[in-house]
Amino acid sequence: MPTIPPRPEPLFHLDDVAVRIAGRTLLHPLSLRIPKGRVIGLIGHNGSGKSTLLRLLARQLPPSQGEIRFEGVPMPRWRDRAFGRRLAYLPQTLPSAAGLLVRELVALGRYPWHGALGRFGAADRAAVKEALVAVDLTTHAEQPVATLSGGERQRAFLGMLLAQSAGSLLLDEPISALDIAHQVEVLRLVRILALKGGLSVILVLHDVNLAVRFCDEIIALHSGKIIGQDAAGTFMDAARLQQIYGVPMNVIPAEGTAFGVCYPKIASPHEGPNSTSFSAPLN
Numbered sequence: 001m002p003t004i005p006p007r008p009e010p011l012f013h014l015d016d017v018a019v020r021i022a023g024r025t026l027l028h029p030l031s032l033r034i035p036k037g038r039v040i041g042l043i044g045h046n047g048s049g050k051s052t053l054l055r056l057l058a059r060q061l062p063p064s065q066g067e068i069r070f071e072g073v074p075m076p077r078w079r080d081r082a083f084g085r086r087l088a089y090l091p092q093t094l095p096s097a098a099g100l101l102v103r104e105l106v107a108l109g110r111y112p113w114h115g116a117l118g119r120f121g122a123a124d125r126a127a128v129k130e131a132l133v134a135v136d137l138t139t140h141a142e143q144p145v146a147t148l149s150g151g152e153r154q155r156a157f158l159g160m161l162l163a164q165s166a167g168s169l170l171l172d173e174p175i176s177a178l179d180i181a182h183q184v185e186v187l188r189l190v191r192i193l194a195l196k197g198g199l200s201v202i203l204v205l206h207d208v209n210l211a212v213r214f215c216d217e218i219i220a221l222h223s224g225k226i227i228g229q230d231a232a233g234t235f236m237d238a239a240r241l242q243q244i245y246g247v248p249m250n251v252i253p254a255e256g257t258a259f260g261v262c263y264p265k266i267a268s269p270h271e272g273p274n275s276t277s278f279s280a281p282l283n
Contacts, residue, residue, distance in 0.1 A: 008035070008036070009036075009071065009072045010033040010034055010035055010036065011034050011035060011036040011070070011071065011168060011200050012032070012033070012034040012057055012068065012069070012070055013032075013033055013034075013068070013069040013072075014030060014031060014032040014033075014034075014056075014066065014067075014068050015031050015066055015067045015068075015069075016029050016030075016031055016065065016066040016067075017029065017030055017031070017032075017056065017063045017065065017066035017067070017068055018030070018063065018064050018065045018066060019049075019052055019056065019061065019063060019064050019224075020064040021064075025224055026049055026052045026224055027049045027052050027053060027056070027224045027225075028223075028224045028225045029065065029066065030225065030226050031066075032219075032226060032229070034057075034202065034219075035200075035217070036200050037198060037199075037200055038194075038200060038201075038216040038217055039190065039191060039194050039201045039203070039214065039215045039216050039217075040200075040201065040202045040203075040215060040216065040217045040218070040219060041202075041203055041204075041205045041211040041214075041215035041217070041218045041219070041232065042054065042202065042203065042204045042205070042218075042219050042221065043204075043205060043206070043208060043211055043218055043219075043220050043221070043235070043244065044220055044221035044222055044244060044245075045222065045244070045245055045246065047223075048221040048222050048223060048224065049221045049223075049224040049225075050204045050221055051092060051172050051173075051204060052224075053219075053221065054089075054170050054172050054202065054204055055172075056068060057070075057087075057170055057202065058087070058089035058170050059075060059078070059083065060089065060091075070083070070086070070087065071086065080112075081112045081115065082112075084111070084112030084164065084166070085112045085113065085164070085165065085166060086166055086167055086168060087166050087167075087168045087169075087170065088109070088161035088162075088164040088166040088168070088169050088170070089169075089170040089172075090157055090158070090161055090169070090170070090171050090172065090174060091172050092172040092173045092176065092204070094153070094157055097145040097146070097153075097156075097157075098146065099144075100144070100145050101141070101142055101143065101144055101145065102132070102137055102140050102141050102142070102143055102144075102145055102148070102156050102159075103128065103132065103141040103142060105145050105156050105157070105159075105160055106128050106131050106132060106137075106141075106156065106159040106160050106162075106163050107120070107124070107128050107160075107163065108160055108163075109127075109128075109131065109159075109160040109161060109162065109163030109164035109165075110124040110127060110128065110163055110164070111164075112164060112166075113127075113165070127163045127165055128163050130162070130163075131159040131160070131162040131163040132159055134159065134162055134193060135155040135156065135158050135159040135162065135189065136155065137152065137155055137156055137159060140152065140156075149182075150177060150178050150179075150182055151178055151181075151182030151185050151186060154174060154175070154178065154182070154186050155185075155186065155189065158174075158186070158189065158190070158193075162193065162197075167198070167199060167200060168199065168200040168201070168202075169190075169199055169200070169201045169202070169203075170201075170202050170203070171190070171201065171202070171203035171204070172203070172204045173203075173204045173205070173206065174186055174187075174190070174203060175187060175205070175207075175210070176206065183207070183210060184210070187210055187213075187214040188214070190203070190214070191214050203215075208235065208236075208241065208262055209261050209262060211232065211235075212232045212233060212235060212236050212259050213232075213257065213259075215232045216231070216232060217229070217230065217231060217232055218230065218231075218232045218235050220235065220240075220244050222243070222244055227243065227244065228240065228244070232259075233258065233259045236251055236259040236260055236261075236262060237251065238250060238251045238262070241262055245264075247264050247265070247266065248264070248265035248266075249262050249263070249264055249265060250262065250263055250264075250265050
């Protein structure tokens, strides 16, 4: 009888995890396995629990119940610096970089390796140099972060995470304040870095069309509950998208993609009374 190989240890394993704050349930009890080495998008309406889930994974928020294991180890057993060497987190609101040059910002990613009083050595300098090359900011290294464009600034913070030399990245809405060209630029960079470096990436996204194209897998949330976890392309389905967002959706074929594109089936005022409309509540 053939031997069945053991199931690989997931990156994260959540067992009956919930979050309640001030009497309000932000995440209902959920159990979830998140695999390693994948780009995984978190999607859902505003307030669905995406950022709450990401903050749990980043140890920025303690669960009200249940257990979270990272790389097989329960979260409370991870020491801060050891955890920082394995996982890097970028919040939705970027930290202040006032007065910092690009090289200095990227160098902050080395903190878990040398601490506040440790010496910045050759390995640190090499990691910063590699990160600047990876995010294509070498020529901007001595430039103040405040003078960068939105896309360049986002790449600088990604460089900081790369310099951290962690195997896993958590990104909360990394493209929310960017125009479409810079959105694609940042997501393409994340995808390339994941493929070349073997990184695990979990990111919150609002644009389903981009999530399907740049993620391997998607986890969908609604009202603090997981309502789907599957290959990214399977979410390009009108009924499934309406379940997630609460509005009728159209999915149509599109050149250059096997999944098509989606858009809300909503009438604008200038399209007239015979256009498709909806009465479902916006979440």
